[in-house]
Amino acid sequence: MPRIAAENVAEHRRLVRERIYAAFAELMAEGSYDAITMSRLAQRADIGRTAIYHHFKxxxxxxxxxxxxxxxxxxxxxxxxxxxxxxxxxxxxxxxxxxxxxxxxxxxxxxxxxxxxxxxxxxxxxxxxxxxxxxxxxxxxxxxxxxxxxxxxxxxxxxxxxxxxxxxxxxxxxxxxxxxxxxxxxxxx
Structure with missing residues (x-):
């Protein structure tokens, strides 16, 4: 089971989502929406490729x-x-x-x-x-x-x-x- 990076699961989820939002903003600033993939988002947010799907489909x-x-x-x-x-x-x-x-x-x-x-x-x-x-x-x-x-x-x-x-x-x-x-x-x- 992966470790959470906060005092509780809800806070951990919020922090991970914040990283995903920051990654999304960076990728949008660098290129087009079409160039953004879930894999690239996960990599930029520094989370596992499959972990991102726990947050977004x-x-x-x-x-x-x-x-x-x-x-x-x-x-x-x-x-x-x-x-x-x-x-x-x-x-x-x-x-x-x-x-x-x-x-x-x-x-x-x-x-x-x-x-x-x-x-x-x-x-x-x-x-x-x-x-x-x-x-x-x-x-x-x-x-x-x-x-x-x-x-x-x-x-x-x-x-x-x-x-x-x-x-x-x-x-x-x-x-x-x-x-x-x-x-x-x-x-x-």
Whole structure:
């Protein structure tokens, strides 16, 4: 029986999963999703080739679990930062700055090539993570509209347009932030 590297089995499993997530992120940064195999993941995570299957059934399951893990950390960090203010315009600034600063790491290039290669069930699970992040922005927009700080008549359309603006990474962050704030009617001066 293999030894566990923690005080209990649950902690051991958490630590092994953390190593697998780190290995997955490294391999994604080095190449394409297609190049990642369970064997390569196990080797990079420094666990046995068969041991990885005690944690994940396949590469797609790793992808979904990784996305779940990253989204939970991202949303928790974002909500902690947003708790510093109750002003909708400042909360939107925090959201935009956070998204631009952490967005590249958070999204890791999980574009249409990777997303499209996943089975339907995995795509639905990944979409749930996007919705979790969108919900934070929707709450900010609703708060600002309710308080008369934002001019927003359609939350869903505004949410989509804000996220489109946040996807333009080749522009300076300050210009994107100003554009988003002006787009919801905040006077930026």
């Amino acid at each position: 396949d590469r797609d399951a790793v992808m979904v679990a990784f996305a779940t893990h990253e989204t939970a950390a991202y949303v928790a960090s974002l909500r902690a930062q947003l708790a510093a203010s109750d002003q909708p315009a400042e909360r939107l600034r925090i959201y935009v700055r956070n998204h631009l600063a952490r967005g590249e790491k958070f999204h890791m290039g999980f574009g249409p090539q990777v997303y499209g290669a996943l089975p339907e069930e995995s795509r639905r699970e990944i979409r749930e993570h996007v919705v979790a992040v969108e919900q934070v922005l929707a709450e900010i927009l609703e708060q600002g509209a309710d308080q008369g700080v934002f001019v927003v008549t359609d939350i869903d359309a505004t949410l989509a347009l804000v996220h489109s603006a946040l996807g333009t990474r080749h522009l300076p962050a300050e210009r994107i932030e100003e554009f988003v704030l002006r787009g919801v009617g905040v006077s930026v001066g």
